[in-house]
Amino acid sequence: MVAVIIVTGAAVRLTGSGLGCSSWPNCSPGQLTPRDATSYHAMIEFINRTFTGAVSIAVIAAVLGSFFRSPRRRDLIWLSLGLVGGVIAQIVLGGITVLTDLHPAAVMSHFLLSMLLLADAVILVERAGYPDDRRSYKPELKWERRLPLLQFIFVSVVVVAGTVATNSGPHAGDRSARRFNIVLTDIVRIHSIAAIILLITLAGILFLSSKTGVSSRRRRDRTLLLSAVVIQMTIGYVQYFTGVPALLVSLHIVGAVLVFIASLRFLIRTNRQMPMIAMSAENRVQGNEFVSNFRGTGSVL
Numbered sequence: 001m002v003a004v005i006i007v008t009g010a011a012v013r014l015t016g017s018g019l020g021c022s023s024w025p026n027c028s029p030g031q032l033t034p035r036d037a038t039s040y041h042a043m044i045e046f047i048n049r050t051f052t053g054a055v056s057i058a059v060i061a062a063v064l065g066s067f068f069r070s071p072r073r074r075d076l077i078w079l080s081l082g083l084v085g086g087v088i089a090q091i092v093l094g095g096i097t098v099l100t101d102l103h104p105a106a107v108m109s110h111f112l113l114s115m116l117l118l119a120d121a122v123i124l125v126e127r128a129g130y131p132d133d134r135r136s137y138k139p140e141l142k143w144e145r146r147l148p149l150l151q152f153i154f155v156s157v158v159v160v161a162g163t164v165a166t167n168s169g170p171h172a173g174d175r176s177a178r179r180f181n182i183v184l185t186d187i188v189r190i191h192s193i194a195a196i197i198l199l200i201t202l203a204g205i206l207f208l209s210s211k212t213g214v215s216s217r218r219r220r221d222r223t224l225l226l227s228a229v230v231i232q233m234t235i236g237y238v239q240y241f242t243g244v245p246a247l248l249v250s251l252h253i254v255g256a257v258l259v260f261i262a263s264l265r266f267l268i269r270t271n272r273q274m275p276m277i278a279m280s281a282e283n284r285v286q287g288n289e290f291v292s293n294f295r296g297t298g299s300v301l
């Protein structure tokens with residue numbers, strides 16, 4: 001749901017409908033819905049606002065699920081409440097975006113906050129799959145364990161630079177919307193160089209994986225992430241050299257969401273704490289053996 005609303009939000013921008021509804025929370029002063037169905041931009045902006053309702057229902061379901069599940073887990077409760085905070089902040093920020101006539105900082109923050117919400121949702125889903133009745137052992141942070149974090153940081157840098165590029169270019173939400181005072185070529189150069197560094201990091205991780213013997217499932221996940229980045233970069237270059245047509249830009253946004261999810265899942269799964277049976281006095285010795293064996297296996301890449 002969160003991933004979908006990021007894409008529908010982008011559709012608002014790409015069709016130039018950011019100011020389709022001139023007011024907030026009403027579409028126009030004194031009227032909640034668009035005045036007539038022929039008002040194309042107002043309808044697109046209104047549908048996007050309505051979709052926020054669907055996301056809110058999904059978030060309420062997540063909160064109820066985390067409160068009523070047995071056993072209740074604090075991490076899941078906090079993560080679901082984080083979604084509530086994110087949706088409320090997003091509604092307020094959406095209002096600020098309209099009321100400031102699509103100030104580029106507001107448009108950019110609106111997109112980035114969606115990515116934070118998406119991150120919260122991905123972590124919630126991943127952690128919900130952790131066993132309840134086990135303690136966990138946090139693996140030592142060796143240098144190679146930091147690589148997954150590094151690739152996620154690079155993905156985040158690429159995403160932030162991408163939003164600056166969008167808000168300096170033709171797709172900032174409306175023809176009349178203000179833009180950052182940055183030359184598009186310069187910011188796209190920074191954006192694409194960061195993507196190249198990300199690509200090299202991922203290729204390095206995959207190379208190390210082949211040396212250190214990880215499970216085929218993990219290697220497949222990494223190959224998929226690397227392939228998604230290659231496809232995303234190809235779309236990026238093609239859209240840039242063809243004058244950023246709206247269709248390719250929308251594909252680039254779908255790609256950005258998929259790369260972000262894959263990168264975060266890679267980070268979470270690599271650093272996932274190894275489950276260990278809660279240690280009683282009798283099985284502590286066994287547990288310590290487990291820890292030293294695990295340490296001994298070395299690489300998680």
Ligand code: HEM
Pocket residue numbers: 010111155158159160161162163164165166167169170171188191192195198229232233234235236237239240244249252253255256259
């Ligand atoms: C992993 C690789 C990449 C990711 C995750 C990524 C992500 C993004 C994101 C999130 C945006 C902003 C979308 C928005 O605010 O609506 C963006 C915009 C953009 N990206 Fe990328 N990007 C990648 C690679 C590239 C590459 C290699 C190029 C090549 C030049 C490129 C060109 C662009 C351009 C021109 C824009 C502005 C499009 C517009 O006018 O809206 N991207 N990218």
